[in-house]
Amino acid sequence: MTASSPGPLSQVAFVSVERMIRLVHAIGVGRMLAELAGYIEADFRRWRSFDKTPRIASHSHAGVIELMPTSDGVLYGFKYVNGHPGNVHSGRQTVTAFGVLADVETGYPLLLSEMTILTALRTAASSALAARLLAPPGAGTMALIGNGAQAEFQALAFGTVLGVGRLRLYDIDRAASEKCQRNLDGLGFAIEICASAEEAVAGAEIITTATADKRHATILTDNMVGAGVHINAVGGDCPGKTELHADILRRSDIFVEYAPQTRIEGELQQMPPDHPVTELWQVLAGEARGRTDARQITLFDSVGFAVEDYAALRYVRDQIGRIELAEQLDLVADPDDPRDLFGMLLRAA
Ligand code: NAD
Numbered sequence: 168m169t170a171s172s173p174g175p176l177s178q179v180a181f182v183s184v185e186r187m188i189r190l191v192h193a194i195g196v197g198r199m200l201a202e203l204a205g206y207i208e209a210d211f212r213r214w215r216s217f218d219k220t221p222r223i224a225s226h227s228h229a230g231v232i233e234l235m236p237t238s239d240g241v242l243y244g245f246k247y248v249n250g251h252p253g254n255v256h257s258g259r260q261t262v263t264a265f266g267v268l269a270d271v272e273t274g275y276p277l278l279l280s281e282m283t284i285l286t287a288l289r290t291a292a293s294s295a296l297a298a299r300l301l302a303p304p305g306a307g308t309m310a311l312i313g314n315g316a317q318a319e320f321q322a323l324a325f326g327t328v329l330g331v332g333r334l335r336l337y338d339i340d341r342a343a344s345e346k347c348q349r350n351l352d353g354l355g356f357a358i359e360i361c362a363s364a365e366e367a368v369a370g371a372e373i374i375t376t377a378t379a380d381k382r383h384a385t386i387l388t389d390n391m392v393g394a395g396v397h398i399n400a401v402g403g404d405c406p407g408k409t410e411l412h413a414d415i416l417r418r419s420d421i422f423v424e425y426a427p428q429t430r431i432e433g434e435l436q437q438m439p440p441d442h443p444v445t446e447l448w449q450v451l452a453g454e455a456r457g458r459t460d461a462r463q464i465t466l467f468d469s470v471g472f473a474v475e476d477y478a479a480l481r482y483v484r485d486q487i488g489r490i491e492l493a494e495q496l497d498l499v500a501d502p503d504d505p506r507d508l509f510g511m512l513l514r515a516a
Contacts, residue, residue, distance in 0.1 A: 177501035180493035182280040182483055190483070191284065193490045197327040200320070203292035204299075204328055206478040211296075214448035216240065217474050221428035224405075229253055230381065231405055237473035243269045244477035246282055250405055252379040260316055261379045262286060268480040275499060278484050282476065287317050289479040290471060291324035293424070294399045298329055298373060300450050300457035301422060301465035302397035306372035307332050312364050312386055313378030313402055314338040314347040321375050321401065322351055329373075333357045337367035338378075365391055375399040376410045383407060383437075389414035394462040403434045404470040411466075413437040419464040422447055422457075424472035433468040444468075 182190075191199055210217070222235040230251030237244060246266035254261055264282035269275060298306075309331045311318055315338070325331040334356050336344040344360045351358060361367040368374050368391050376386045379402060392398065392415050403409035411434045421444045423429040430440060447467075449455035458465055487493050502511035 175501075176275070177497050177499045178495040179276050179498040180278045180484075180487060181496040181498075182278070182493055184281045184284065186490075186492050186494070187281050187284050187483075189490060190486055190492055191288075194486070196288075196320075196323055200288060200292050200295065200324045201327050203289055203479060203482055204296045204324070206482045207289065207293055207475050208296055208451060210239075210474050210478040210481070211448040211451050213239070214446075214452070214474070217477070219425055219427075219473070221425070221431055222473065224432075226406070235471075235473040235476055237477050238271060239477075241271055242277075242477070242481065243271050244473070244480050246286070246473070246476040246480075248282070248286065248471075250379075252381045255315075255379075262316065266476055266480050268477075268484055278480060278487075278493070279496060279498065280480060280483050282479070285479050285483065286471070286476070287320040289475050290317060290401060290469070291320035292328075292479075293471075293475050294321060294375065294401060294467065294469060295324035295328035297422060297447055297467040297469070298325065298397055298399060300447070301467060302329060303372050303395050303458065303461065306397065308335065308371045309333070309373040309375055310335045310337070310361075310364075310367040310371035311347070312337045312367055312374070312376045314340075314343040315377065315379060317377045317401060318343075318347045319350045321377060321399070322347075322356065323354065325373065325375075326355060331356075331373065333359075335359050335361050335367040335369070335371055337361045337364050368392070368396075371396070373397045373399060375401060376403075377401040378410055381405070381408055383409050385412050386410040387415060388412045389418065392418070392464060394464065396464055397458075398464070398466045399469065400434050400466060401469045403468070404432050406431060406436060409434050409437060411437075415464075416442075416466065419466035420445070421466045421468055422450070423468050424470065424475070428472060429468055429470050432470045434466070435468050
């Protein structure tokens with residue numbers, strides 16, 4: 168090995184978009200969603216092992232860029248993610264992401280991964296996990312409002328994990344609903360495109376909202392939500408960006424990932440700071456109840472939390488041997504003498 172050639176310690180596993188796509192096809196999207204839900208559940212069950220902090224957000228007029236770190240003392244993970252609702256007008260996505268998993272003992276990064284696809288998968292897996300605890304038993308029909316990048320992943324997670332078979336789609340842009348219907352064709356759903364959100368929620372036991380707008384929107388009003396419904400609110404995930412009328416929150420039992428973050432970012436920002444909520448891990452640990460009666464309205468106020476991304480990165484790391492998933496990146500400088508970093512630079516000249 169020369170002073171400048173990559174040594175074994177310089178190598179970091181890198182999962183590109185292309186390899187992530189290969190992984191999803193090798194495993195099968197439904198199975199991968201179910202397995203991711205299993206990893207998230209396992210990490211939620213050991214909630215107290217994790218460092219937790221609301222994500223660090225940098226806001227601009229156009230959107231937000233966020234860092235989402237956590238550690239369990241063995242591994243450290245973070246995700247970089249953005250949210251730019253206007254991006255679609257310039258051919259860009261609203262949400263893109265990448266993330267890192269590192270070894271706490273040495274501080275060395277172990278894995279660098281694309282996370283745009285992985286975020287859509289983990290968000291849908293988390294929604295399905297929450298719905299497993301909260302949705303009315305046997306729920307078969309879901310209204311899916313907002314039919315953009317997240318929509319098919321949400322549909323497939325609810326199909327795989329809960330057995331949802333009927334979808335009622337609504338988007339202000341009908342082309343988005345038609346894209347969603349096309350992509351889900353032949354995957355076991357009966358799909359109806361609706362002309363309004365009111366029409367979409369009729370007869371649905373589960374309502375998923377995944378719209379993108381950088382403002383307080385009212386996708387659902389109180390009169391649209393009947394007794395016994397489970398709401399999976401995915402799109403309100405930033406200060407000033409919500410989807411539900413506050414009256415719905417007053418009637419619902421609210422479940423969140425991590426309350427200090429959801430109070431800043433979720434639908435919950437519309438409620439007083441002491442409004443009661445339950446964190447999902449508490450239900451999994453048997454410290455709180457999920458759905459308790461048939462008429463209860465349950466609301467999963469999803470914003471996306473670092474432990475879910477940590478679980479998703481851990482899942483990807485565990486698949487590395489499965490297909491040729493990772494390339495090796497020469498990411499960490501690795502001088503022969505660890506204190507002679509400058510000498511490494513000189514010798515390379
Ligand atoms: P996207 O821009 O691809 O799709 C959003 C869709 O919502 C578009 O098709 C748009 O036409 C539609 N829409 C906007 N306003 C609407 C309205 N009033 N009624 C009906 N439809 C409407 O965005 P995406 O990547 O699918 O993300 C959707 C939302 O989910 C975003 O707000 C994003 O920030 C959020 N998100 C949350 C999480 C989480 O963990 N909770 C994770 C990823 C994305």
